[in-house]
Amino acid sequence: MIKSANENMDDWIPLSTARNMSQTEYDVIIVGSGAGGGAALWRLCQQWKNSGRRIGLIESGPLLLPTHGRNMATMNEERFTKYFENPLHTEYIGKSWPEYPGAKMIKALGGRTLQWYMVSPRLNPEDFHTWPITYDELVPYYLTAEQMMNVTSKYAAGSSIQQILLERLRSNGFPGATDTPLAADLEPTRFGRVHSNVFFSSIDFLAYALNTRPFDLAVRTQAVRVLIDKGKTAGVEVMTPDFKTHSIRAKTVILSCGTWETPRLLLHSGIPGRAIGHYLTNHMKVFADVKGARSQFGEAAGVASLWVPVPGNKWGILYGFGTSPFDYFWYAYEQKPLLSELKFRMVSAGPVEQRYENHVFLEPGTEDEYGIPRLQVSFSHSNQDRARIPELFRTMRAAVHGMGLDFDKEPWLIEPGEDNHECGTCRIGLDPDTSATNPYGQIHGIPGLYVADSSVIRLTGPANPMLTTVALALRTADYISQTV
Amino acid sequence: MCLRIYVAGYGDTLRSIASKHETDVHALLALNSRITDPDQWIDGTHVRLPARANAPRRQLPLPLCPVPDTEYPEHWIPLTSLEDMAQTEYDVLIVGTGAGGGAAVWRLSEQWGENEKRIGVVEAGDLVLPTHGQNIPTFNTARFEQFWHNPLFLKKIPIAGSFSGPEASLVDGYFSEFIALGGQSLIWATTSPRMDDSVLLHFPVPAQEMARYYDIAEQTMSVNAMYARESQLQDILLHRLEKQGFPDAADLPMAVDLNRSDYGLVHSNVFFSSLHFLAMAMNRRQIDLAVNARAVRVEVEKERAVGVQVMSADKQLHLIKAKTVILAAGTFETPRILLSSDIEGRAIGHYLVHHSMLSAAGTVSRKEFPENLGVAGILIPSANSRPYQIKIQGPGSYFWYQFKEVPLREHWDIYLHATGQVQPRYENRVMLDRSKTDEFGLPGLLVQFSYSREDTAVILQMSQGIQYAASAMKTAVTVNGGKLPYGFPGQEFHSMGTCRMGFDPDTSGTDPYGRVHGVSGLYVADNSILPASGGTSPTLTTVALAIRTADDIVEKMD
Known part of the structure; x- marks a missing residue:
């Protein structure tokens, strides 16, 4: 349980152990500490602030960084990139997936949120027409998520590049061009805050949770099986690095291991469900590196953070940032030289069609050190997807032309997985034949077993899925706090 | 050649690590004195591996994509091994990374920019927090x-x-x-x-x-x-x-x-x-930094400092040669180093x-x-x-x-x-x-x-x-x-x-x-x-x- 006030902390966050946690019966156990797990944890802690309920969180990875890597004084773009490219920190699972080669996982407290790009748009209202919930139902959760994550459209405020490029886009066929919503806390420190x-x-969600009420956290604790007793959730079986098995009892379990590990755990646990x-799904993305002369912009160049809806094409989005790639997230500890040419990274994106055939499955005979078979991925583009790819290229060229910029590197389609936007392997829905979880994220037919991560998302629009993952996780946590 | 530290994974022992890295288990025991049992589970431990030129790259399973030949930093700040630092003669070697040492490193970097001078830093402590x-x-x-x-x-x-x-x-x-x-x-x-x-x-x-x-x-x-x-x-x-x-x-x-x-x-x-000082310095020029590197004594020849004997965590002494040495180890460690070096001075x-x-x-x-x-x-x-x-x-x-x-x-x-x-x-x-x-x-x-x-x-x-x-x-x-x-x-x-x-x-x-x-x-x-x-x-x-x-x-x- 929580350490007493006089006890020393060895780490920057209070830790329990799997063994200690196996001595407690929890009201809720959350598996995974990425965006979904973090959001669910904070929301439960907030809703149960003054109750004696017991909340536990387990994470398979270690403590890696105590904050987003880009907040760290000793990182710059090059060091940051190489640090996360280190196979010690990032697992390149796509290396053994011929049809999904770009996939990767960061196994660490905080998961991929230690490294993400923080682009935080909502899905569009019309994207919800195939969802079991409406946009309006999700709005309060979007608002809370945006507030908690400090989503702002002001990252490029005051920048002449931003103003000029947006103006050019608006007058050249992209009337809705605006600022990218970014999860960045730009506020100055004031009044002690x-x-x-x-x-x-x-990690910020975990910090909010810690400051709200106690919870138990164990890292390097791998969930190996969801425990089901008489059709109801009974807890999770976990393994520690010394291969000792512990059962952590809980009537409610929230799986937040991501689009790869959550279905893997469910399949390995023998949880039934056709879907x-x-x-x-993921996002097909066309990247391009573009450039333009510095002289066309004013003194206060700053950065550009462009969010460009595509007229007549609701499924696509174009976004861009710059000056790219080394000074968009620019540090207080080095000087930015005056450049003669500015570079930008542009992205044209749209979702892959949701099809039953695109799926993950356990591959027998490939068990990892915990005895869980590894995943394999079957993934291909449909005719609709193939028809959309040229459209992504066309949009890219039109926008770059509209901005009066030139290609530094011609547009290219990135490999599946490099987008980091995989979703859908436990998607929500009403019909158990075509969805894994109900509209609250509960696995169909198994009381007490929930999913709160990107795997529940129906990626029906071009918006980056993180904000929606968080909004849905908050909603799932609210549902649990009201029904448990 | 560079500092090689391996973070033990699930189920690793010194013996399994030795075989994985084609090295001798006794060598690992000597380098990692805190680990006494070669068959003990040591997940999460930072295991020191013997430095070796042209270390073979570990084969990743099913390498569909070519593995780029890059050195990946393991830590949030670039580190250099004492073995490597012992190969260099520094223009300035700074002992300690608190406010005084950090300020000196930053100022030297600021004044010199990217010139041919070599700056080395040794710190007795570990990486504990990446910021205040x-x-x-x-x-x-x-x-x-x-x-x-x-x-x-x-x-x-x-x-x-x-x-x-x-x-x-x-x-x-x-x-x-x-x-x-x-x-x-x-x-x-x-x-x-x-x-x-x-x-x-x-x-x-x-x-x-x-x-x-x-x-x-x-x-x-x-x-x-x-x-x-x-x-x-x-x-x-x-x-x-x-x-x-x-x-x-x-x-x-x-x-x-x-x-x-x-x-x-x-x-x-x-x-x-x-x-912050170290970050600003590193963004200005190359700095060689070793942690868990304890300065033991200053070497003096003909009334001139010529280097510092530094002990690594595996208790190996390395002479780091330097034309100038700045002791910034604090009010207790700095006099300890001076007294251990038999540097006379009544005060x-x-x-x-x-x-x-x-x-x-x-x-x-x-x-x-x-x-x-x-x-x-x-x-x-x-x-x-x-x-x-x-x-x-x-x-x-x-x-x-x-x-x-x-x-x-x-x-x-x-x-x-x-x-x-x-x-x-x-x-x-x-x-x-x-x-x-x-x-x-x-x-x-x-x-x-x-x-x-x-x-x-x-x-x-x-x-x-x-x-x-x-x-x-x-x-x-x-x-x-x-x-x-x-x-x-x-x-x-x-x-x-x-x-x-x-x-x-x-x-x-x-x-x-x-x-x-x-x-x-x-x-x-x-x-x-x-x-x-x-x-x-x-x-x-x-x-x-x-x-x-x-x-x-x-x-x-x-």
Whole structure:
């Protein structure tokens, strides 16, 4: 349980152990500490602030960084990139997935939120027409998520590049061009409230939770099986690095291990559901590096953070940032030289069609050190997807032309997985044949077993899925706090 | 060739790691003395591997994509192994990464830019926090204290015999030091006042020069007095103090970056630490940095420093050659290194001072204040007539906070914290205790320390000062049995003076530029050089002097 006031802390966050946690019966156990797990944890702690309920969180990875990597003084773009490219920190699971080669996981407290790009748009209202919930139902959760994550459209405020490029886009066929919503706390420190963590990570959710009420946290604790007793959730079986098995009892379990690990755990636990692992989607993305002369912009160049809806094409979005790539997230500890040419990274994106055939499955004979078979991915583009790819290229060229910029590197389609936007393997819905979880994220037919991560998302629009993941996780936590 | 550290994964043992890396298990046992059993599960342990040229890359399973031939940093700051550093002759080698060492590294980098000079840094501690603890989202005041009091990082140096406090009560006294990359600057309060002119008179540095280097230090550390601006608590308490006999009470100067993030310029580390210096230096030029690298002795040939013997965590000694050595290991470790190096000097290790310390908690009623209570951060500075400073902070534990809301309360605690002048006396000293050795086989340290009659008088004055200030602010102070709680030396980090600057080698360890008397190419740049401080927090002055020392080195070497 929580350490007493006189006890020393060895780490920057209070830790329990799997063994200690196996001595407690929890009201809720959350598996995974990325965006979904962090959001669910904070919301439960807030809703149960003054109750004696017991909340536990387990994370398979270690403590890596106590904040988003871009908040760290000793990182710059090059060091940051190489740090996360280190195979010690990032697992390149796509290396063994021929049809999904770009996939990666960061196994650490906070998961990929330690490294994400913080782009935080909502899905569009019309994206919800195939969802079991409406946009309006999600709005309060979007608002809370945006507030908690400090989503702002002011990252590029005051920048002449931003103003000029937006004007050019608006008058050249992209009337809705605007600022990118970014999860960045730009506020100055005032009245004792410290703003030292500009770029949001799930660690911030954990910090809010810690300051609200106690919970138990164990890291390096791998969930190996969801325990079901007489059709109801009974807890999780976990393994520690010494391969000792512990059962952590809980009547409610929230799986927040991500689009890869959540279905893997469900499949390995023998949880039935035709749709579990299926309907894998992501974003097809066309990247381009573009450039323009510095002289066309004013003195206060700053940065550009462009969010460009595509007229007549609700499924697509174009966004861009710059000057790219080394000074968009620019540090207080080095000087930015005056450049003669500015570079930008532009992205044209749209979702892959949701199809049953795109799925993950356990591959027998590939068990990892915990005895869980590894995943394999079956993934291909549909005719609709293939028809949309040229459209992504066309949009890119039109926008770059509209901005009066030139290509520094011609547009290219990135590999599946490099987008980091995989979703859908436990998607929500009403019909158990075509969805893994109900509209609150509960696995169909298994009381007490929930999913709160990107795997529940129906990626029906071009918006980056993180904000929606958080909004849905908050909603799932609210539902649990009201029904448990 | 580079430092090779392997983080043991699930189920790893030294034996399995040895076979994985095609090395001998006995070699690993020798390198990793904390691990005694080669078959013990050691997940998460940082295992040192023998350095090896052209190490074969580990084969990843099913490499569909070619693995780029890149060195990936394992840590959040680039590190160099002592083995590699031993292959280089440095122009400057800095020992220690606290405020003084960090400032020297930054200034040298700034002055030299990307030239051919080589700068090396060795730090005895490990990577403990990547920024000041108050910037870490998961810390609040209580958790932060639980963390830094951990004996893993906080080392005690015993006071010989029993320590006599101001109330003549004998206790087992000790001083303490925080050992980590960044040193005590990871946990300091960021209080950054200049020293009073009456104190600077005792410095062997011209006042104008001090002022210039204070300017540079303040600018680099973002020192400002804006932290509590527009807070009603601040305005009203300051007003009361000014009216009631403390006209010099002022906004607390702190090393805090209060800027808004805009134009892509990100201000993610509000509270300053020496890691900012290292970050700025690394963004300017190449710096070789080794951690867990304990300086043992300075090698001197013909009265010139030629390098430092440094011990690695696996207890291997490496000679790091250097034309110039800056010792910035702190008030205890710097004299330890000098004494272990048989560097003669009557004053080295002597004239140890710290600040006597008293604290009190006062209470204010919330009703006396309008909306926007905010925070109070006030300094009643040390001055000629006041041999102590009083720092006033509140409300409660909300002087700094993040990721929570401040509750509305009827009463708030306001903390008064006073630090007082201690006379520099020859008999207060740190010395080698050859009867004890630490885990590296190095002699232990022992401190002789007592208060003089004058020191005790200052403590009494300070106690009255706190009570006057509290009553001026109309904050009822809790006083137990008429006496304020007294802080023993180990509870603060203001130890100074053991290599104090001066002209006379009989009464000073270093000359006015921090050069150790009688050895050329050997400098000191940490709190140990301060010849006086009144009751003023020392860090800003140490940084200013370290920058000046770096400038002296640049001038001498160019």
